Amino acid sequence: MNPDSARTALVTGANGDLGMPLAARLCEEGFGVVVAARAKDTAAAVADELTARYGGSVRPAVIDVTDPGTIEAALAAIGPVHVLVNNAGVLLTPGRRPSDADLALVERELAVNTLGAWRMAQAVLPGMFRRGWGRIVNVSSGTASFTYGLFPGTPGYTVSKAALNAITVILARDTEGTGVLVNAVNPGRVRSRMCPDAQRTPQDAARSVVALATLADDGPTGAFFRPDGEIMTW
Numbered sequence: 001m002n003p004d005s006a007r008t009a010l011v012t013g014a015n016g017d018l019g020m021p022l023a024a025r026l027c028e029e030g031f032g033v034v035v036a037a038r039a040k041d042t043a044a045a046v047a048d049e050l051t052a053r054y055g056g057s058v059r060p061a062v063i064d065v066t067d068p069g070t071i072e073a074a075l076a077a078i079g080p081v082h083v084l085v086n087n088a089g090v091l092l093t094p095g096r097r098p099s100d101a102d103l104a105l106v107e108r109e110l111a112v113n114t115l116g117a118w119r120m121a122q123a124v125l126p127g128m129f130r131r132g133w134g135r136i137v138n139v140s141s142g143t144a145s146f147t148y149g150l151f152p153g154t155p156g157y158t159v160s161k162a163a164l165n166a167i168t169v170i171l172a173r174d175t176e177g178t179g180v181l182v183n184a185v186n187p188g189r190v191r192s193r194m195c196p197d198a199q200r201t202p203q204d205a206a207r208s209v210v211a212l213a214t215l216a217d218d219g220p221t222g223a224f225f226r227p228d229g230e231i232m233t234w
């Protein structure tokens with residue numbers, strides 16, 4: 001029996017172009033999967049579709065990562081979460097320059113991409129600590145790599161994902177020795193609503209992301225993974 005079959009994985013933004021293949025991939029890995037979306041009917045539609053493909057271990061949840069009330073209510077209904085995939089994200093400042101980006105839009109990118117992911121992690125970590133096991137996967141971006149120069153053409157998004165990377169590192173330090181591994185992944189440029197002209201399929205990207213949900217207990221923590229599965233320098 002797959003050791004993950006008794007484990008629950010929660011994906012935020014599971015109705016998105018990457019989110020749904022991520023949830024599907026987690027089903028294939030044997031997890032019980034919670035598909036979280038902002039709207040009840042959207043979450044239900046994703047859960048129905050995945051249940052038709054993979055059977056009865058998929059449950060819907062309503063989560064807006066900027067709204068603590070939705071997170072609290074959803075987690076109370078779901079029960080233990082062993083794997084959190086922080087996939088929800090927004091790109092609101094494409095084609096802008098750091099010198100003229102609308103900071104109201106930047107604030108929104110930070111609220112979803114950075115604080116939303118951090119809030120989700122805070123919500124699931126107490127249970128992970130109690131159980132002595134957990135995996136948190138933060139879907140980051142190549143735009144946020146200092147090594148590759150922090151892409152300036154999506155300024156708020158870049159900063160929000162760079163801050164998400166920082167949260168990954170400090171949460172990994174905070175959770176060291178607890179059985180919880182916290183990592184970030186650059187899924188590559190993925191064909192989606194966010195990036196319609198990209199070449200990489202969401203199904204390919206989902207494999208890279210879900211690999212971090214199934215890391216062995218002695219696997220890396222506080223690392224930034226490339227699309228090909230190698231660890232990259234921040």
Ligand SMILES: NC(=O)c1ccc[n+]([C@@H]2O[C@H](COP(=O)([O-])OP(=O)(O)OC[C@H]3O[C@@H](n4cnc5c(N)ncnc54)[C@H](OP(=O)(O)O)[C@@H]3O)[C@@H](O)[C@H]2O)c1
Binds near residue numbers: 014016017065
């Ligand atoms: N596409 C790429 O090339 C690429 C590259 C690097 C990283 N990423 C990252 O990959 C992740 C998925 O993006 P995608 O390409 O699949 O784009 P997408 O199709 O636009 O999906 C984004 C998802 O996030 C959800 N979301 C937005 N705001 C939310 C909130 N406040 N609370 C909960 N969910 C929220 C959206 O829900 P609604 O439908 O309700 O808006 C949607 O389900 C994002 O974190 C993105 O930054 C994408």
